[in-house]
Amino acid sequence: MTAKxxxxxxxxxxxxxxxxxxxxxxxxxxxxxxxxxxxxADALLRKGLNERGxxxxxxxxxxxxxxLTGSPQAAEAVELxxxxxxxxxxxxVRLEPTTVGRWVRGEAECRLESPLSETQRLDAxxxxxxxxxxxxxxxxxxxxxxxxxxxxxxxxxxxxxxVFFNRPMDPAVLDTFGAYGAAADQRVRGAAEAAxxxxxxxxxxxxxxxxxxxxxxxxxxxxxxxxxxPAACLSTRSADRLSEALKRDPAAxxxxxxxxxxxxxxxxxxxxxxxxxxxxxxxxxxxxxxLDSWDVGTGAHDDGAGCAHALEALRLxxxxxxxxxxTVRAVMFMDExxxxxxGRDYARAEARRxxxxxxxxxxxxxxxxxxGFGIGRNEREFAPFRxxxxxxxxxxxxxxxxxxxxxxxxxxxxxxxxxxxxVPDSQRYFDYHHCGRDVLEAVHPRELELGAVAMALLAYILxxxx
Amino acid sequence: MTAKxxxxxxxxxxxxxxxxxxxxxxxxxxxxxxxxxxxxADALLRKGLNERGxxxxxxxxxxxxxxLTGSPQAAEAVELxxxxxxxxxxxxVRLEPTTVGRWVRGEAECRLESPLSETQRLDAxxxxxxxxxxxxxxxxxxxxxxxxxxxxxxxxxxxxxxVFFNRPMDPAVLDTFGAYGAAADQRVRGAAEAAxxxxxxxxxxxxxxxxxxxxxxxxxxxxxxxxxxPAACLSTRSADRLSEALKRDPAAxxxxxxxxxxxxxxxxxxxxxxxxxxxxxxxxxxxxxxLDSWDVGTGAHDDGAGCAHALEALRLxxxxxxxxxxTVRAVMFMDExxxxxxGRDYARAEARRxxxxxxxxxxxxxxxxxxGFGIGRNEREFAPFRxxxxxxxxxxxxxxxxxxxxxxxxxxxxxxxxxxxxVPDSQRYFDYHHCGRDVLEAVHPRELELGAVAMALLAYILxxxx
Numbered sequence: 067m068t069a070k071x072x073x074x075x076x077x078x079x080x081x082x083x084x085x086x087x088x089x090x091x092x093x094x095x096x097x098x099x100x101x102x103x104x105x106x107a108d109a110l111l112r113k114g115l116n117e118r119g120x121x122x123x124x125x126x127x128x129x130x131x132x133x134l135t136g137s138p139q140a141a142e143a144v145e146l147x148x149x150x151x152x153x154x155x156x157x158x159v160r161l162e163p164t165t166v167g168r169w170v171r172g173e174a175e176c177r178l179e180s181p182l183s184e185t186q187r188l189d190a191x192x193x194x195x196x197x198x199x200x201x202x203x204x205x206x207x208x209x210x211x212x213x214x215x216x217x218x219x220x221x222x223x224x225x226x227x228x229v230f231f232n233r234p235m236d237p238a239v240l241d242t243f244g245a246y247g248a249a250a251d252q253r254v255r256g257a258a259e260a261a262x263x264x265x266x267x268x269x270x271x272x273x274x275x276x277x278x279x280x281x282x283x284x285x286x287x288x289x290x291x292x293x294x295x296p297a298a299c300l301s302t303r304s305a306d307r308l309s310e311a312l313k314r315d316p317a318a319x320x321x322x323x324x325x326x327x328x329x330x331x332x333x334x335x336x337x338x339x340x341x342x343x344x345x346x347x348x349x350x351x352x353x354x355x356x357l358d359s360w361d362v363g364t365g366a367h368d369d370g371a372g373c374a375h376a377l378e379a380l381r382l383x384x385x386x387x388x389x390x391x392x393t394v395r396a397v398m399f400m401d402e403x404x405x406x407x408x409g410r411d412y413a414r415a416e417a418r419r420x421x422x423x424x425x426x427x428x429x430x431x432x433x434x435x436x437x438g439f440g441i442g443r444n445e446r447e448f449a450p451f452r453x454x455x456x457x458x459x460x461x462x463x464x465x466x467x468x469x470x471x472x473x474x475x476x477x478x479x480x481x482x483x484x485x486x487x488x489v490p491d492s493q494r495y496f497d498y499h500h501c502g503r504d505v506l507e508a509v510h511p512r513e514l515e516l517g518a519v520a521m522a523l524l525a526y527i528l529x530x531x532x
Numbered sequence: 533m534t535a536k537x538x539x540x541x542x543x544x545x546x547x548x549x550x551x552x553x554x555x556x557x558x559x560x561x562x563x564x565x566x567x568x569x570x571x572x573a574d575a576l577l578r579k580g581l582n583e584r585g586x587x588x589x590x591x592x593x594x595x596x597x598x599x600l601t602g603s604p605q606a607a608e609a610v611e612l613x614x615x616x617x618x619x620x621x622x623x624x625v626r627l628e629p630t631t632v633g634r635w636v637r638g639e640a641e642c643r644l645e646s647p648l649s650e651t652q653r654l655d656a657x658x659x660x661x662x663x664x665x666x667x668x669x670x671x672x673x674x675x676x677x678x679x680x681x682x683x684x685x686x687x688x689x690x691x692x693x694x695v696f697f698n699r700p701m702d703p704a705v706l707d708t709f710g711a712y713g714a715a716a717d718q719r720v721r722g723a724a725e726a727a728x729x730x731x732x733x734x735x736x737x738x739x740x741x742x743x744x745x746x747x748x749x750x751x752x753x754x755x756x757x758x759x760x761x762p763a764a765c766l767s768t769r770s771a772d773r774l775s776e777a778l779k780r781d782p783a784a785x786x787x788x789x790x791x792x793x794x795x796x797x798x799x800x801x802x803x804x805x806x807x808x809x810x811x812x813x814x815x816x817x818x819x820x821x822x823l824d825s826w827d828v829g830t831g832a833h834d835d836g837a838g839c840a841h842a843l844e845a846l847r848l849x850x851x852x853x854x855x856x857x858x859t860v861r862a863v864m865f866m867d868e869x870x871x872x873x874x875g876r877d878y879a880r881a882e883a884r885r886x887x888x889x890x891x892x893x894x895x896x897x898x899x900x901x902x903x904g905f906g907i908g909r910n911e912r913e914f915a916p917f918r919x920x921x922x923x924x925x926x927x928x929x930x931x932x933x934x935x936x937x938x939x940x941x942x943x944x945x946x947x948x949x950x951x952x953x954x955v956p957d958s959q960r961y962f963d964y965h966h967c968g969r970d971v972l973e974a975v976h977p978r979e980l981e982l983g984a985v986a987m988a989l990l991a992y993i994l995x996x997x998x
Contacts, residue, residue: 111706113704115706116703118703237582238578238581240581240927240982435901435959462706491901493976493979512741512959513959513960516706
């Protein structure tokens, strides 16, 4: 596009924007009209995009390295974000303990052995929480399946074999979280189902629509009443290579060695800081992300971005002198990835007595261009927010709609907290999720900042109006 | 985010989507209800995201290299896309001539010379269309200004100097095209204004909010009645370095050498192919991008993406057997960047007689996640499309709104054609625009494909309903 016609287009768009934003509907229980927040919205956007503070915060958070639950790096990140909150001048900066499990990945070795071809290395990582392979590793034939039903139908053929779950994430689904949810059973339950079928181990195709050499790890569950067999994820290219090889030689074997270890639980922390409300400090608007990450890459999108969003939102409000009537609190949750203990312990902590959490906003879908907020569990909870949609468009969102929540804030629902989730565009998220590519450079400063601006504006509205 | 709660969230979102998409408004002049197109929308999305054909097309287009107007590569791209259209089985594949100017960049050499520091290289590129520097280059003191007003106020101080336009693109503007439009005067008119002030040359800060070493080129205009002085753009880092140096030593000099040459005009081509309408083949729905690019990078976002969008849209319609009643035509316009001759010659070509262009959809804002379509010049032209907004959300768009057009299709407005522009998210666009970073790897296959799917669906609706 040349510059020539840009002035014209710019003016046209400006005119449209004014048309769209002009006559704001005024219904719902809010005490202020949406129009009252236009100044705040513009100031937040301007300051945010000028300073791009979220990226600077994320740079610091990811400088620690990965932040696996219970790791020394996670402890370092706790201290780092506590210090950042103090430096930002937040009120009541503190740590709240949460006892977390510890698991150490160790090395992974995986290769394909067939008399029909040379031995090939397969790019593999232990699935998070996996047992180690016994002794010097497992060498076994492979049963490839696309579903648990197919595994069940295989009957005795699974006995002693490495079960290879190779159903790809469906690329045709627009919402990649939906496609992920529909394929994640293989990683979460693969080892348990393989064990039930008599298998020796599980291999799982990585949950991404990208074709590359990065294995994507993530949580798994064992069944208490079944054997605990080791499980590893394969990069999508390695999964394709293995599948091809099995077509040529169904008796090809895989050698798998995993060195994982489980250590004793350890006390870790949620990190909390806030801007105390000027009128109702006991009423809380919570903004949260999770500080822990998987131990590959540096958890930049998952969920350094969410932590940066929450911290930056408070930095923007404070910097602009937007004093909330209710308390706006940032929480860096610990252990979202390995059991969600941080979120649960936060909700039931003694310190919650005397507090009322009106709303909790979670950002745990990456630092991409934000599209909207999912708000409340149903139309009734959502309805009061409809009138703010045009206001939110002013800072770059496209919509507000029902459907909020997240692992860290869900435990607050019991006490009546309104659950809200930030929804960035999801097209690129699973290129990075839980793999070595999830590093600072994968995050765009402007895209990240827009998430923080939207969260700051929403928190401000919630703190004044509800 | 863990997989645990994803099924739940997935179901919730699905429920919301059904709520949103269910009761479709039925007003406006359309003959079919929006609901009639849901099957087509779903099929287009599924085929598009499964096959990601737009990326494969873009890979071919960018394999030619850059495609500067009048260059051998541009000619190669004409032949390549013609062949691609034939291979796709499009109807009436043909070239239409357009005579275009030719300009060759040659080498650029730029450095800062001050007795207070070592000589520093500045990353520079000739602005597109610039004259060469005379003889062995220009060595002169520098006048830094932020606007033409400031230049005018400097009066005689500009005489004999290199005028350095260093006003950054405003990072605080949400729509980066708006920020670009507000800063592009420096590149487009800088040399002309410098010459009027008696300056020897113009240096222009690159039009991007990124801080890096890539100069961003683009078009400029000389005034017919003023001297033609050379102009170069500096990378943002070099611009900052120069500005800092001038604070320390206002008498610091810049040496600038540009080897640009203007060659004789040459005949190039617009490339045209279509799916002939089954009922009204003379009624045309045009989908277009421009095939030429700047001569740095490979013009992947600008505008290989737009060409891939248009071609892929026709591929999807054809592949799904969605036969349009009116003709859906793809046009790869030549010379958007250097004067827009392709668009003008297309509109006034003899071949347009007997054709009626109902609508023209241009994609020239990159291959990022599409947010919406700008449709028509005003509310009246836009109104009939309001009812399709929910349908378009089904394939990933967020909105439809007034405000369409583009350099290549604007000349069709005279004959009453409805002008439409695809609007992808703009946050990352100027990281790549007109610089060496605009290469295939900067484009995401899913984001790109969604643009093609949206264009295919809109073209299909236009071909049936209007």
